[in-house]
Amino acid sequence: MDVRPLCPNDLDVVCRHREAMFREAGRDEATLRTMTAHFRAWLAPRLTDGTYFGYLASEREAVVAGIGLMLLDWPPHPSHPETDRRGYVLNVYVEPGARRRGLAHALMQRADAEFARCGVTYAILHATAQGRPLYEALGWRGTTEMARIVPRP
Numbered sequence: 001m002d003v004r005p006l007c008p009n010d011l012d013v014v015c016r017h018r019e020a021m022f023r024e025a026g027r028d029e030a031t032l033r034t035m036t037a038h039f040r041a042w043l044a045p046r047l048t049d050g051t052y053f054g055y056l057a058s059e060r061e062a063v064v065a066g067i068g069l070m071l072l073d074w075p076p077h078p079s080h081p082e083t084d085r086r087g088y089v090l091n092v093y094v095e096p097g098a099r100r101r102g103l104a105h106a107l108m109q110r111a112d113a114e115f116a117r118c119g120v121t122y123a124i125l126h127a128t129a130q131g132r133p134l135y136e137a138l139g140w141r142g143t144t145e146m147a148r149i150v151p152r153p
Contacts, residue, residue, distance in 0.1 A: 003110065
């Protein structure tokens with residue numbers, strides 16, 4: 001298994017993984033098409049400037065897993081009282097034929113190391129039902145966060 005950092009040429013694979021992740025979580029195709037088009041436009045400059053970074057795992061030159069990472073500007077908080085950033089993990093995905101081999105676990109460990117290298121002491125993610133057991137086994141815990149879709153005027 002080869003693991004390498006993301007680069008701007010990985011735009012298509014990151015978009016494909018994100019869409020597959022949400023498809024497997026039960027999202028509808030029309031919403032996914034719309035999301036992916038907008039995500040692609042959002043992601044391209046961030047891959048180029050490095051504000052979206054992460055890793056891809058390949059086997060025999062075929063990408064089989066990936067993880068996205070970001071650093072979020074966040075005011076000091078009781079969970080990180082001395083720092084003004086949070087790590088954010090997103091788009092963790094393992095191709096179906098490569099699952100149950102520890103790839104997501106290994107990518108999450110890389111995320112921890114990268115955040116530590118950046119001086120980040122607190123990280124967040126949003127878990128699918130399928131991913132939750134992995135994250136909990138790695139020490140992640142639920143928070144009090146709530147969400148709401150803001151109605152359009």
